[in-house]
Amino acid sequence: MSGREFFTTRTVAEALAGFRPAHRTAIESVPLPAALHRVPAAEVPSPHSLPGFTRSTVDGFAVRAADTYGASDGLPSYLDLLGAVDMGAAPTVSVRPGGCVAMPTGGSLPEGADAVVMVEYTAETVPGTIEVTRPVAPGAGIVRADDDVATGAPLVPAGRPLRAPDLGLLAAAGVVSVPVHARPRVVIISTGDEVVPPETASLTAGQVRDATASALAGLVLDAAGEPVVAGIVSDEPGALKDKLTAVLPEADLVVVSAGSSVGARDETMGAVAALGDVWCHGLAIKPGKPTLLAECGGIPVIGLPGNPLSALVVFGQVGIPVLWRLSGCETPPARPTTRARLSRDLASAAGRLDVVQVQVRDGVAEPLFGPSALLSVHTRADGYVIIPEPATGLDDGLDVDVTLYA
Amino acid sequence: MSGREFFTTRTVAEALAGFRPAHRTAIESVPLPAALHRVPAAEVPSPHSLPGFTRSTVDGFAVRAADTYGASDGLPSYLDLLGAVDMGAAPTVSVRPGGCVAMPTGGSLPEGADAVVMVEYTAETVPGTIEVTRPVAPGAGIVRADDDVATGAPLVPAGRPLRAPDLGLLAAAGVVSVPVHARPRVVIISTGDEVVPPETASLTAGQVRDATASALAGLVLDAAGEPVVAGIVSDEPGALKDKLTAVLPEADLVVVSAGSSVGARDETMGAVAALGDVWCHGLAIKPGKPTLLAECGGIPVIGLPGNPLSALVVFGQVGIPVLWRLSGCETPPARPTTRARLSRDLASAAGRLDVVQVQVRDGVAEPLFGPSALLSVHTRADGYVIIPEPATGLDDGLDVDVTLYA
Structure with missing residues (x-):
């Protein structure tokens, strides 16, 4: 029970602002x-300018814009057709006053030209002579060599x-x-004498297959991390500390899905405290209070609650931002959301962040309740609603943001 | 120019509703x-019920609920401590009237018990006797064997x-x-005499590196597809048809990023029409009008515009839903969005869907303009705003949904 003396509860807001290990993954090409x-x-x-040459954006004729001034259906300009530019080839002809060159979209503008007239406003009424019926300004129908990106930008x-x-x-x-x-290596350790590998065919009463490790691996992949499922550690004293010692050198983040009994939680606390600094033990979040945030030799270690639903909620709220930061990204990518009307009152406690699983049907968010021991509450949900820390609840009929699972 | 006779423009809404190839990928384990x-x-x-046994959700004592009725701080119930349940083990003791058994969270409920009293409402004042100060109802502190999932559900x-x-x-x-x-195999073909592989160190005027194939591969990965970058085909007559013939047998979807000149577009049309049925040639979308949707031997073929920005916009709007449907998913996962105030008027044409790239700063959506030849317009954007088909524009100051890139 020595862990108890370290027990310090923090809010999720405090954890997001304050638990910010400096470790970053290495750079690789x-x-x-x-x-x-x-x-x-x-x-x-950029090592080059883009597109790298002055490029036609239309099919038509490269011209000197001044040669088209005043052109109209009633009074066309007549230009000598001097040749054509081929796709992918440097121009072999230049445009002199009174002349033009046929251009494909994407072709390289010949010397002397400063615009391209669209083919729609031209006609070749006499072979070798192009009639232009609309004036163009310099720069029309082209992008310049560095319009997309300049060299060095x-x-x-x-x-x-x-x-x-x-x-x-x-x-x-x-x-x-x-x-x-580099993709952060996230070592996932499961603990608990009751936990057996997912492939175990039949169980005795009291045993459960390890659900959390597979689900956490999925969340890690979604955040561009590399999950390393490191197996199940028994509740035997010292076993977790030995495992942590073994995996820390190869980890960018360690996640321990703790046994859910008080004894198992204390074992996690003891092992982590022996190897590093505990930042908090207890998080003001529901579900998920028995969460531990620590740093061991510069590597963040997150101790998650034993219930799979609680573990996934906490990892989503607190672990994912840590994971992105390890890869050098301060703001995790946005998640899809929808607005929906709450179908009933939700109660919370001030100072605690609640994450409520909901189904969304026809614009109505219906909370799914059930013990956090039930993972199906999570898999049946379309997303979740946050009751923020200052609030003591949300009222029936309120329009809320639902963060959608996708 | 034979392709011109097939030219049939459709709206995006018509394409989403009507272009629905029946092909689905194979099933694999x-x-x-x-x-x-x-x-x-x-x-x-589910081959089993979950959790598979009646399980305690708290640390405490397994009891017969009836033995706790009326218990209070002033008048506790006193129960004989008959033993303890170990984590992960079948109970070795049962609960008789007037007795109780110590339980860890997650432990298997012993025979005879129908509830677990939380340890917080108990005390062992005399060794072997547990004082209970709160009554519990049957079912309290436990989940039943099939509360999470029933066998066969x-x-x-x-x-x-x-x-x-x-x-x-x-x-x-x-x-x-x-x-x-199976992940849909999406074969990406680039065309155009001007297009060279990205690794080409130096270009002559008129050449461009293939940007679209790499970007399309990323979009395919994001939609759980398997991109197959099949290289660059010249504008030589017959070359694209030969390439299509070669890749169709191994493809679930073929995407052709066409050259952007009129001639190149006609070449794509001709090759596809020779091998299958063209559903539409021309889509009422900006950017992206020169789009071709077809089915060749049951495999969807999408001909994209030559400009990378246009190609990516069209593939996002029309290709991604096709891709998800190939994997058996009728509704693509939701995308992140945000509400923002439009910083200026946007014009459109009725019947055309416009996709406008925007930056979002402090709740204001600022449209990014520029020729669709410029890919940097896309990469600088935070997301896009849709001007729906019936609208002729969106007004400055309007609150709009921005679909965010992530």
Whole structure:
């Protein structure tokens, strides 16, 4: 029971603001397809200007804009057709006053031209002569060599997970490998004499298969981390401390899904306290109070409640932001939400954050209740409603934000 | 120009409702960690009840509830302590009238008991005798053997991508491999004489590196598909048809990012029309009008515009729902959104869907303009605003939904 003396409860807001281990994963270069959702450690500057040449954005004719001034259906300009630009090839002809060159969309603008007239406003009434019936201003129908990105300008920012279009822009600039933070290795330890591996075919009364490790691994993957499921540790004194000692050198984050009995919780507390500094033991969150946040040799360690539902709620609220920060991302990506009308009163305690599982049907959020021992309350939910720390509840009929599972 | 005779423009709403190829990927069994975001082809029934035994949800004492009726601080019930239940073990003692058994949270309820009194409402004032100061009702402090899931009841539904907590519930039931739809193989073909591979170090004027294939691969990964980047096809007549013929047998979906010139678009149309049925050629969307939707031998084929920004917008609006449906999921997962105030008027044409890239700062959505040839307009955006088909625009100051990139 020695753990009890360390018992310090904090709010979720305090944990988010104050539990911020400085550890970050190493930087590694990865090829583009593997860089999706990875976090660049620094801005990636463009080695080239993009598109790299003055480029037509329409099918038509490269012209000197001044040659088209005043052109109309009634009084067209007539220009000599001097040649054509081929896709993907440098122009072999230039545009002199009174002349024009046929252009495909995406073609390279020939010397002498400063605009492209769309084919819709032209006709070749006499072979070799193009009739233009609309004037164009200089710059019309083209993008300039550095309109997309200038040489040295950032292609992607630091600290934000890369998205699909970022991969496109990097490819366009010829950047085919990107320096990003390594995926954080999240070691997941399950504890409890009652816990057996999921593949166990038949159980004796009192045994349960390990649900939490598989679900936590999924949450880690969703946050671009690398889950390492490290197995089940018995409640035997010293066993957890030995396991922690073994895994810490290879971990960026350690998550212990603790046994749910008081004795098991104290065992986690004792093992973690022996190896590092406990930041809090007890979190003002429902479900999930028996949560432990600590740092052991610079590595964050999160002790989760024994009930799978509680463990997943706490990891979602407190663990995911820590995980993203390990990869250099201060603001986790936004989650989908919807507005819905609460179907009944929800009670809470001031100073405590409540996470209420809900089903959403036709714009109504229906809370799902049940002991936090029941994981099906979570899997049947479409999302959750937060009762914030200052509130003592939410009223029936209130419009609330539901964070959706996806 | 033979393609022109097939030109049939449809709206995005018509495409979502009407372009619904029947093809679905095969069913395969995958282990739990790989099942995240995969779509079960059928409900997965539970082979066992969960938790499988009557389980204590608190630390305390297993009792017959009737023995605690009327108990209070002033008039406690006194019960004989008959033994203890160990975590993970079947009870070795039963509860007779007037007796109780010590219980850890998660322990298996002994025979004869119908409730657990929390330890907080008890004291062992005399060794071997437990004083109870609160009455409990039958069922208090316990969950029954099938409270979480009954034998044969569904663990997870069909047709919805699996989420992290689903993996936990499957593990709890001992289901360690799940029959799910195979990840759709999405073959991405780039076309255009001007397009060169991203790793090309230096370009001649007129050449561009292939941006679209890398970005599309990212979008496919985000939708739980398997991108197959199939390289660049020249504008030479017949080349695209040969490539399509080669890849169709191994594809669940083919995406052609077409050259952007009129000639290149006609080449795509001709090749696809020769191999299957064109559903539409031209989509009422901005950017992205030169889009082609077709089915070749039962496999959906999407011809995208040549501009990377346009291609990504169209694939997001029309391709992603097709991709999810191939995996058996009719409703793609929700995307994150935020409400923001539009900083200026946006014009559109009735009957056309506009997708406008925006930055969001302090609750204000600022449209980013620029030719759709510029991919940086997309990468600088935080999300997009839809101008729906019936609208002719959106007014400055209007509160709009911004779909956020994440």
